[in-house]
Amino acid sequence: MKRRIQVVICRVCSGAANVLDVEKLLRVANEAPYVGSAIAVNYACNAKTIAQIVEEAKSREVDRMLIIPCSKSDVSPALFQAYKKKAKINEFLMETVDLVGEIVLPHRDNPARAQAKAESKLLAAITRMAMLEPLQKSSEKMRTKNVVIIGAGVAGVEAARQATQAGMHTILIEKSDKEVKAPGVVMPKTRLVSAKGHAGNFILTIEAGEKRETLECAAVVIASGGDWSDAKGPLVQACGAKPLYRLVQEIGEGIISREGVVIVDTPDPKADITSAQDFAWEDAIQSAIEIRKKSPETEVYLLFQEMRALGLDELSYRDAADLGVRFVRYDKKRPPHADPKDKSKIVVIDSVQGQTLSIPYGGVYYASIAPNPDNVSISEALRIPMTESGGLRRGSMQKGPIATPRPGVLVCGSAQFPRSENISRLEGRAAGALAAQLVSTGIVEFGGSVAEVTPDKCSACLTCVRTCPFEAPFIGNAGKAEIQLQLCQGCGMCVGICPSKAIELHNYTDDQLSTETASYIGGDF
């Protein structure tokens, strides 16, 4: 192996030019061992520049590349793909250094400090780069193009439509026997029992009544939604509070009370709401706006402890306020309650102004949605962790907003926490499209920078088996731990906890990590 590194600094995007002395960085890089070429370019993501870099890489015969782009997460995958194809560089011999986020932004008032830090970071990255080994990925054919969608609510149906449009076979399983208008196969009164396999080749066991059958699929979309059954609480007893979706239905049917509508976050306002429940505030605000538009004489009150509307929905606060919707913040120690003297009124103390309001109402609605109790069994079957409030957890932001920690499994709509109908629809579409994207290649790739066991060192203590969130390690026939590559995500948890140091993560070995760290602090440690 040549072990010759090309260092590419993007002058413009890395923001380096404003704070850092790029020429000096290049000199430092050029003097470092193993560096075959160090260049600064403008716009490293530009097609022309890429061609220039590839030319340089070929003529200098480098076999690895260290890129300093604008930010670690945005551009690098696309860049890596380009260099992998055009300069024939192994994808595991390309890394980025985030000078912008870690150095330029925090130290922009102190260029000298920034420069020193950037140089030591660059040298550490070069040290690491020189130690990396080229790795190969393996691949496997998908046996099917099926996409299984769990739950035929708004999000699930939308996901089915989107995936079908992209040419996938969708199978929609729904626990109730409600009528579902969706393309592909719809299986009513069916639930997921268990799942085996991995992205691209899952084998699900489903249950319809007494009957159990297995189902092969390449991707799974969870659209289990929230629990729409009626909740309990003092406001339900005293004021007949109803869940918010009933208000949405009533507005749709044109039934709007003239005596006033009160929307409160929870039917039990004394309870600690932040930990246990989630709220459909977007739908609440939209309903309030619609009521005011359709029936201007109806007073609408929104009673809340904490309100959040995501993204552009925040703009609807103003629309609602302009239309005369009243927002009242209360303290859970002094919760809204039915007026003891006159049950047709709700008493609430506005915690901002300290005013006591007595509101006459025609209907009371609560905006909380309990998580779907079926999430527990879905979580166990597909091994998706749950959130504290009982929803299904998403993966890290790098994996995108619809992904779960488990590859090939996507989650959309209220399965994580309550979403408005619009957002559910949008997420359903996204999940359908992502599932189609995953399945359309027909091939699953795995391996690369993953964990590997040194059998001689393994004590078969089961620590890795218990720790891995993806259930990749198992004790094989030889009585030693083995890693199922298709499941390994290279997270390194088993490597960190293995008491016998029997597991290594390729390109993140102890030697590689400690030599890199040592180069920061200047020597052994």
Add this chain to the structure above:
Amino acid sequence: MIVAERKPLGEIVEMIAQLHKVTVIGCRSCVAICLAGGEKEVKMLISALKLKNRKEGRKQEFDGFVLERQCEKEWVKEVDDKILASDVILSMSCSLGAQTIADMYPEKVVVPGLNTAMFGVPEEQGMWSEKCLGCGDCIIHTTGGICPIARCAKSMLNGPCGGSSDGHCEVNLDIECAWYAIHERLKLQGRLDLLEAVRPPKDWTPSHSGGRRIIVREDAKLTQHQKRGKEAVI
């Protein structure tokens, strides 16, 4: 398995402070599995000691490795040269491993890096609980598979005592009452009659009360003749 815990760093530093060449020896058996003395812990301890030395301006030499089982002479013998070359052996095994080395190399200073805690069971990742005291006379067939000697704070034979409340022990409400658990288990098995008989005092002579215990399997022992033959082969 034998469950152990690492001693606090300060205590370890104190034990080895005056000696220069330190050899840290771990064990790949029980203490590795209970995350106390495997290769990872050995390496981490050496790093911690080096950092502390650097901070406090002390100079020592460290070497570290693990043995298959530190309580067996054959495995220890394999690192004979390294042991002889060091000033102090810091054993990261249970006390059995440490004592094996100490007995084999009486002139060497051997210090324990771990506190040997108990015979325990991994209840879940990162949590071990004691279930046996090694009394030498097992009676769990009469107690629904639950050992009252290890799991009852008083090691009672006829429990529960008056301190049992709602299934918990008065010593610490986090501990389950072993006798309550025994009652529940036998009830489940329909064998509550086992609890009607009064248990006489136990024979404690096979326990530690009889002094240091030695177990001999005559049929497994090698004869003088066999021993001589083995030596000849080696």
